[in-house]
Amino acid sequence: MGFTVVELLVAVAIVGILAAIAVPQYGSYVTRSRILDAFAKLSDYRTRMEQYFLDRRSYLDDAGACGVIPSAAAGPADSFQVACIATARSFVYTATGIDTKGMARFVYTIDETGLRGTASLPTGWTRSADCWTIRADGSCV
Numbered sequence: 001m002g003f004t005v006v007e008l009l010v011a012v013a014i015v016g017i018l019a020a021i022a023v024p025q026y027g028s029y030v031t032r033s034r035i036l037d038a039f040a041k042l043s044d045y046r047t048r049m050e051q052y053f054l055d056r057r058s059y060l061d062d063a064g065a066c067g068v069i070p071s072a073a074a075g076p077a078d079s080f081q082v083a084c085i086a087t088a089r090s091f092v093y094t095a096t097g098i099d100t101k102g103m104a105r106f107v108y109t110i111d112e113t114g115l116r117g118t119a120s121l122p123t124g125w126t127r128s129a130d131c132w133t134i135r136a137d138g139s140c141v
Contacts (some may be wrong), residue, residue, distance in 0.1 A: 028136075034079035034103055035134055038095040041082055042110040045070060049084075049112070052088065059086040059112065066091060079103045094119070096140045108132050116141075 003011075016076070035139035037137035045068060053059055061067050079101040083094050092111045097103025107120035118133040120138075126138030134141050 007047050029100070032134055033130075034097075034101065035106065035108075037078075038080040038082075038097075038106070039132055040115075041070075042063055042093050042095050042108060045082060045084070046112075046114065047088075049091055052135055053112075058088045059091045080106070080108075080138065081105075 048068045049059060049066070056067060059067050061069075066086040068084070070082035070084055078098065080095040080097055080103065083096070085092050085094075090112050092109055095106075095108045097106030105120050105122040107118070109117040109119055111117075115130070116132045117129055118127050118131065119129075121133060123126045125133065125136045127133055128138050128140045131140030133139070
């Protein structure tokens with residue numbers, strides 16, 4: 001029992017169609033998982049900064065920098081670099097996507113009130129400024 005060339009071509013065509021559907025979906029899934037990592041980091045830094053404020057009654061440390069300074073170097077698994085700008089009574093953490101990780105133009109923020117913002121997204125994505133955009137269609141969390 002062998003396969004004819006037509007049967008093999010049909011099987012190859014079916015596999016090609018499935019791959020054409022699956023590969024872009026997988027890429028979208030990976031992007032969303034990296035975005036969720038940024039959200040987790042921003043939420044963690046906000047919580048830590050609020051704890052710092054409760055202890056010190058200021059968001060600034062003795063040197064005038066953010067009380068909870070984000071890690072300066074991104075680790076090998078990081079897709080976002082987090083930065084902080086603060087005054088004695090306010091702060092904003094910004095997560096900026098790392099280009100080499102495929103996250104160029106993704107920029108998210110959170111402030112002392114818990115306001116989540118999407119500052120920038122890649123071309124083709126719809127931005128909702130007052131929430132964290134997680135999908136190209138503008139869906140938010």
